[in-house]
Amino acid sequence: YSGNNEKTESSHQIEKVRILIVDDDADARFTIGELVKSLGYETTFATNGYECLEKLKTEVPDLILLDIMMPKMDGFQTIKKIREHKDYKKLNVFALTAYAMLSDKEIIEKNGFDGLFTKPLNTSQIERKLNREGFKVITAYDGIAGVKKAVDEGPDLILLDVMMPGVDGLEACRNISENPITKNIPIILVTALNSSEDTQKGFDA
Secondary structure (H helix, E strand, O other), X not given: OOOOOOOOHHHHOOOOOEEEXXXXXXXXXXXXXXXXXXXXXEEEEEOOHHHHHHHHHHOOOOEEEEEOOOOOOOHHHHHHHHHHOHXXXXXXXXXXXXXXXXXXXXXXXXXXXXXXXXXXXXXHHHHHHHHHOOOOOOOOOOHHHHXXXXXXXXXXXXXXXXXXXXXXXXXXXXXXXXXXXXXXXXXXXXXXXXXXXXXXXXXXX
């Protein structure tokens, strides 16, 4: 949470980076979506190129992951339509493909994509690519390390797991909020707990 200690819901609303995942395969959408969400990004989905273009009319994401092989409108046709629109020319769009060689990468980038992901994806692959686009991700494996990295790195936003051994997320949150160096960094607590008591503990931290 931010360091002003105001206990209002609006003070903790943080705009997340939004990623649109376009794939006709339901299993691929789910798997990629879970990987992206695990890195702290907000996800939306489209099942084909037409649906992708319709979604862009109402909400433009920060980045699109676009499958190449889709029925009705494939990835190449979709990226062509996207780049023809003046408002989408600088939109980050990455191709998704199950098979990729160096020549494929060159063809994909010549067609207007910013790069490609090879399926099946993993978190390190996503993290590396997003880091290159300016979405820097810093990880820590427990509360003590998280507090130290918050001080050392000064991130724009912290995603903090509540259930950690040793120093848990609530204690780490208090330590970060009480430190003058880190007290103004927004914190989002990540938890599977959903009772009103647990929610209040998060705001109190």
